[in-house]
Amino acid sequence: MDWQSGLRNAARQLMPLSSMTSTKLAQAGRYPAGSAAFPHRGLVGLAGIAPHELLFLLDEAEQWVELNRSAKKRDERLAGLTIINAFFENSTRTLLSFEIAGKRLGADVVNMHAAQSSVKKGETLIDTAMTLNAMRADAMVIRHASSGAVQLIAGKVDCPVLNAGDGQHEHPTQGLLDALTIRRAKGELNGLTVTICGDILHSRVARSNIHCLTTLGAEVRVCAPPALMPAEVEAMKVTPFHDFDAALAGADVVMMLRLQQERMQGQFIPSPREFRHLYGLTLDRLAKAKPDALVMHPGPMNRGIEIDSNVADLPGRSAITTQVEMGVAIRMACLDVLTRKARGVEGWA
């Protein structure tokens, strides 16, 4: 039995529970009890995370979507905890999203920017991490320009580590927030066709999305010119396309990626204009997908290159701002779940 049919069987078995009236009982039965629901110390990537563990995080995030839409926007469960956001690579939206997530849960959040730190003075990454560790952080959120850097740090420090993006490897909270966005728009992920188009080669967002979406039963297509397509990407259970129109046919979700010119050494495409000609999401192109296809972009967007403004702003179809909203909720869920052991939450300590 492959994992997909296993998942469908599991979903069928869950059906009676979800139809029960008591949400408490349903919650108790849907996932393994306590920390078995998410038995990982940190969140370095979505590769190897089980379907029910991904769904657990998505379900946990739902309450934070509600809270964030309320007037108070405040929960105190992380009061007294210190969260360090150590960003060795520039970021605006992800850093802000993690900072807001921590603060809304009552934690003390401090941000470290590599540009202002001793990293510039030649200190090694491990030494910096050990310094932060000695300050007794309760969780660390780390972004770094090199693939594997976050895993390296996670192996050396005592607290849970959340990957906020490592090189071209993974950006797990982005994968989760995209899944949550899609699930809220489409009901469920199983059976959907998701087309990811753009700079797949340099994209950690693409990798985390591929892991998350394929694990949850979606059919994932990746579309890029050969130079921006990773070798043997089909081994990740996706279908590669070079022709954007073909990749769009029948898609339920269209996810556009930014051209990561800062990661390119040498010329990968002739020009942004030419890239738009072949891979830009225009209204005409969008019409090749399903009539209700969802438009997504992890941002920041290059309007007029990979996505036209009238597509990015299309009412009822563009989920781009919803993705940002779901980002805060997902990060709150991750911070809550990963600090439960340290907080002595029953079943997790």
Add this chain to the structure above:
Amino acid sequence: MSAPAPLTITGGLLIRPDGTPQKGGLRSADGIIVATGTISPEPGDTVIEAKGALIAPGLVDLGVFAIDKPAFHFGGITRAALMPDQGTVLDRPSAVRYAAQSGKPDLWVHPLAAATGSLAGRELAEIALMRDAGAKAVATGRHWIADSGTMARLLSYCAMLGLVVVTHAEDSGLTGSAVATAGEMATRLGLPSAPAEAEALAVARDIALAEMTGARLHIRQLTTAGSIALVRAAKARGVAVTAGVTPAHFMLSNLAMAEFRTFARLSPPLRSEADRRAVLAALADGTIDVIASGHDPRGPEDKRLPFADAEPGMAGAETLLPMTLTLVRDGVIDLTRAFALLAANPARLLGVDAGLLATGMQADIALIDPAKPWVVDSGKMAAAAGNTPFDRQPVQGRVLALFKGGAAVG
């Protein structure tokens, strides 16, 4: 320094230049082998009873990056050809002369002269002066010479001087900043990667230029099916090309890079399983002539980093022999060929009278228990650093005693 007493080793299994190993021993005097076979010691000899151990030539390690005597002696290495990529690049006679003296008496270092000034790949270094200062061959260093005109001039010059040119075969235009071979592993890890064809391209050009100039070309590491096919074909038509490999590329595939293990960050990078099998076939059929350690000890400052930021290289001197003996146990090669790959062939390329247990050769001898089990432990290496991709791996084969020029080492 007084000459050691003549040495007689008896009761071992003697590795012979050709034919199967034979029970017997050897005798050396004044550092030179004077007799092999059934030996009786003469009065005054130092007598060693081998007790059935292999009596093998000391290993000749072609292409190391550091002079690391404890590791070399642990691994049975009595001669090491030093790559020019040193703190002071071996691109001038004084540096070569100094390096050539740096291991004596119990380790002979054979410097490889930098092909170009500062190894920059542009202007030829003073190769003839370096040859006369002790350089045994010429090397392009860690990198390929991208400019074909420069490479052609280098090869024709070295052909005239009778020096082998040791090249690193990766087309730099294709590799760029790659740290992995393009494929599923690099894709999953999100590492900059280059196709395996980067090696075949470099090998194809260098073979063409060697053929044109009549130079002797040695490809230090031949690691892909495509480049192996090119060397096999070139040898078949008589081109003076030879090739080497390190155990990493016949023992491991790029799966060893999982979890971003920087001890598996090598140059060239680890390849696919299909390439690994092609290397085994090339070892079996004679396409590959040399197995070397590529010894490059790297401490935490170079290795405890994100994968792409770490320096390439492995501490390989201690595992060279046991990994090669694995090939014998697996039936890929026999014992005679194992020591041809480890000693006789590299000695011949360097033009030194060692690597063979035959009358008139230097008495560089290793007594080896080929079955002795031990476990590689990166925390307990003799090497200057423990960066081995074989950490925790059980292996067999250990050097029991080592002699350089007829004198016991250590």
